[in-house]
Amino acid sequence: MGHSCSQCTCHAPTLSVGDDEQYDEFLASLVSTFQRRTSGAKALFRTNAGALFKSFLAALPEERRQHYTCHACSSFVQRFGSLVVVNDDGSRMPAIWDSEVAPNFFRASDVVPSMRAKTLGKTG
Numbered sequence: 001m002g003h004s005c006s007q008c009t010c011h012a013p014t015l016s017v018g019d020d021e022q023y024d025e026f027l028a029s030l031v032s033t034f035q036r037r038t039s040g041a042k043a044l045f046r047t048n049a050g051a052l053f054k055s056f057l058a059a060l061p062e063e064r065r066q067h068y069t070c071h072a073c074s075s076f077v078q079r080f081g082s083l084v085v086v087n088d089d090g091s092r093m094p095a096i097w098d099s100e101v102a103p104n105f106f107r108a109s110d111v112v113p114s115m116r117a118k119t120l121g122k123t124g
Helices: 023-038 052-059 071-080 104-108 111-119
Strands: 043-046 083-086 092-094
Touching: 023 083, 052 071, 052 111, 092 111, 104 111
Parallel strands: none
Antiparallel strands: 043 083, 083 092
16 A cells, blocks of 8 residues: 655655645555554455545645645545445444544545545545
């Protein structure tokens, strides 16, 4: 579940320190959430969540959208964003979207909450 954004334009070198919204921490939170939620999971499925990357960008502040518009980010969100774990009781939980561990920018900008809802089919 890797992401090689270091070679794309979404993290342009012209950004000053602190302008990356804690991207490395965000990626680490996605990976740790995936590992935690799939450890011992009985079922992992892809939902029909629709245009996830479009929703991802729409949840970002308008002035930051271009920063995250790249093939690597798009591929990552489309490939892993709609994965859900099915619990023993039949409930579904997004495999990577967890507001409790995501850096503040991605919680406050509504990225993680909106992606969680879209993955679970709770939005249009």
